[in-house]
Amino acid sequence: MKVALDWLSDHVDLSGYSQPELDDLLTFSGIEVEGIGSMPEKVVVARIKSSEKHPDADKLSVCTVDDGTEEPRQIVCGAKNYQLGDNVPLALPGADLGGGFIIKKGKLRGVESHGMLCSAKELGGEDDSGLWILSPDCKPGTALAELFSATFDLEITPNRPDCLNHLGIARELAALAGGDLKSRPDYTNTTIAEQPATKEEIRISAAEHCQFYTARRIGGVKVTESPPWLKSKLESISLRPINNIVDITNYVLMEMGQPLHTFDAAKITGGIHVRKAGENETLLALDGVNYQLTAEDLVIADNTGPIAIAGIMGGEATGVTGDTTEILLESAYFAPAGIRRSGRRLGISSDSSYRFERGVDPAQVAGASELATSLILKLAGGQAEEHILTCGSPPPLTQEVEFNAEHCRGLLGCNITSAEMFPILEKFGINKLEETGSISKWKIPSYRGDLTRPADLYEEIVRVYGLDNIPSRQRSWFSEISDADVAHDFMTGIANRLTALGFYETRTIKLTSPARTADNVCTTSNEPIALKNPLNDDLAYLRSGLTGALLDVAERNIHQGIETLRLFEVGTVFSKNNEGEESQHLGFLVSGPEQASWQDPQPGSADLFTLKGIIEVISGTSPAFVRTTESSPAASLLTDIMLGKLCIGQAAQIAPARARAMDARHPVFAAEIDLALLQKKTSGNTQYEELPKFPAISRDVAMEVELSLSNGEIESVLSKIKSPLLESFRLFDLFHDDSGQRLDAGKKSIAYSLTYRDRTRTLESSEIDKAHAEILDELKAKLPVEFR
Amino acid sequence: MLEELEAIHADAISAIAEMADIDGLEAFRVSYLGRKGRLTVAAARMKDIPKEDKPAAGKALNEVRNAITAAIGEKGESLQIAIDAKAAENVDVTLPGRLMHPGARHPISQILDRAVATLRRMGFSLASGPEIETEWHCFDALNTPPEHPARNESDTFYFEDGRLLRTHTSTVQIRTMETSPPPVRIIAPGAAFRRDEIDSTHLSHFNQLEGLYVDEGVSLAELKGSLEYLLRSIFGEKTPVRFRPHFFPFTEPSFEIDIMLEARGKASKWIEIAGCGMVDPDVFNAVNKARGDNAYAPDKISGFAFGLGLERLAMILWGISDIRLLIENDIRFLRQFP
CATH class of the missing domain: 1.20.1270 (Substrate Binding Domain Of Dnak; Chain:A; Domain 2)
Structure with missing residues (x-):
């Protein structure tokens, strides 16, 4: 919300404060200053004397203006919304319009321009539809800084609707600065005669949404332009003046926070009825939109139907126009919840609804009507009816609140005394009713509906006392390690291993599209969960796997010319059919060669066994890859990753067609592992094994076998052999010749190194030969192998 | 011979x-x-x-x-x-070193690790909670009024069954207090979702770090001391830290925390970095109701909570201008944070 310094100064003396000091004062009371606006220097009022088309540019014109000096000034201008004689802002050469934009004398398409005529937007306002047309009363040459006050752009938190107007901010500043309000206009204590309306005049049939409604009829008004002081006040906070009646209601709104509405009384048929809308009712509102109403919406209706959406926006048909002579001035209290609901459903946020939905002060409803009436009589003439017609009564929204000085001290953590605390409350207009020991009772002013509990009063103390005055204290404590700690450390350990192996960690978006789901080849059985209100189709589902996102990342990087892809991600994966819906997955993707270097200019490309090796490193064990029965069009090879009998995830080669679609020049491999399962299977303390004291001897065995005989089958036989001397074995060579020249193309040569050891003595060569021969016999007996 | x-x-x-x-x-x-x-x-x-x-x-x-x-x-x-x-x-010692090609953790993980390490030193344990949440855990229990705009479908992602994607990690405060009696001293890093279009300053989900300390006699002095220590650990020992009164439904009083930082080549200025406050008594009341006891009696115990946006932290710390860089995972970007 914008507030003008001059306007605030109507109510509170701020002369002793610089702008930065005011900024601090507001900031530390909880009102964030988002910007300070003031008219730049060297911007003056100029009157347009002539305007001709630019000789070389259709969209430009060449104007001469009166800038208050003797000499006419020539300006080239692109706007069209002015007439000769209009007053507009002129930025003279040297004026700094912010953002490094400094006005210079120059030529535009060959014609000299000695400054720039400005729109409101160029001077910190909102409107950029054309030149800012200033009041005709301004004297050319007057600096705009003299005409328009400096402004503060404030962020008012939702609990403080009482600060959504100048009087509210002034009240706050006076309390914070320790001064008094200059004039304390008490809009709650009006002496104006109120008179309960008859049922025919005003009727409320939705009392939970509107407890108090007032209307005042003013006849014989003349709708015209507002006087300069009023226009300037509104313009200074970026409101566009419209006519005296509308401007007055806007003024009252910004002055004291009470939204008002004026109807053209001549266009209302019968009395006012505050009621819920009928299911098929519609209203053409002042913004030109025809709103479809429902029984949830509160409307102001006359005998013909709705004439306003209560508290949100008036109807076009009963709006004030230049021909209006008799008005009905509405001032009411509408309850926040209903306004919020209707505003949200209809998609309208007006200055009025913004305040009602946060809560206005019910006690000033009549006072606002009175202020507006007096201004209307002054500026538009006419006659007001003697009484304000009222229906219902202002609901009491505030009550007494207890204050426990002991609790407040405990909360602040310092020894602040009641003598220090109470004046703070009193400054805010909160008055002590009684005090017994450390407990006191306080009366809350009607505009502070946010103060309902002791904690709310403590907050008032804190924000004025300031955190600067509270000591900084640290308390240490031994904490139990939690499951989340263990899981975090486990994940961190794996992540660190992977980065040491050359992997980059990615963090991708968790929302995805059904099309992308097909890329989650390592989690094909996960059923994606759909959002009810997605932003768009591309972000309509929660990801059911990490692989799809990793493929996106791979593609992005491939398009940047990166061939070596070593990526991993740790994160939540969602599935409808999994217990608990959410699981933490580790996904990774490998593709392309190890990075080339001058020692190794052409390293080999990653393959499925790169993936497997990585999984061996991070799991500290050797999981088995077992082909799955599942399939996916995006995968040419899909395996379960088994630790014993437990499947901890899946590994895949991305289908070459899919890889080509992302312009990959190398095969792409991906795997996904359920971290909780891996953690469960691999944690626990490792036991130290005594180092062997006697040497090991190895013997190699090379076999010629059918291509179809897998390493797994051979290893399975080897691992089942009960030879007390055989310590371990490992594959060390695999050879296959497609051309059939060096080896039958249907066969492969496969070789293992077998390690023999006795942990109690050194073995004799003959013993090893015997054991080795037995193993070869066993292999030969169990498998179709030929030794080479 | x-x-x-x-x-x-x-x-x-x-x-x-x-x-x-x-x-x-x-x-x-x-x-x-x-x-x-x-x-x-x-x-x-x-x-x-x-x-x-x-x-x-x-x-x-x-x-x-x-x-x-x-x-x-x-x-x-x-x-x-x-x-x-x-x-x-004969060795040409000027030849380049053998390329080792280490990878790197994502900058968000790095900053998270830094914060977690500090907070653990302060005695906090990690806690976690689901990302798909009930409206009760996300809003009601955190003292958010029924008509609060944050509950709008335009601001929050919902599921057909009425649940939602949590809009903040403060849900973990509730989850933790529901199951553990005081004292509680936890941090919960995790994703939070807002229904925002993705642009240079917004993501539809981002990473938060939530903290909660509830015990007898926890006061604003502890809040201030703890958060100053945390932020100075991350941004440097001499970093000025200030607390500005603010409003959050689930804390009272509430503050936003600014730190004074020098952006590259610019004058130093206050930058908003975190939100915090003393746990609102109504949050304790909601927790007690769910627990069916009075373990968190607001007149006996008190606590503070805080939340940091990790993306924001990373952007400020490393001068990253576009938040989308943090989800695009361009290796040329990731490489800059070894």
């Missing part, structure tokens, strides 16, 4: 001294000590000498063989040392 041995010895020693390379030395060894070598041939004649001369001749033969062997060994060693020295001399 003895003279001959004498001559062989003398010849050998002088020849060895002349040797300039390892291969020549090996050839020499073969020519003297090999099967047909000069000394071997001479030794073969031992059988012809008279029996009484044999012990002396044998002794002399051994001495000569040992002397020659030793000399060859010594020479070999000195030749090898020269070769080694030459080899070392």
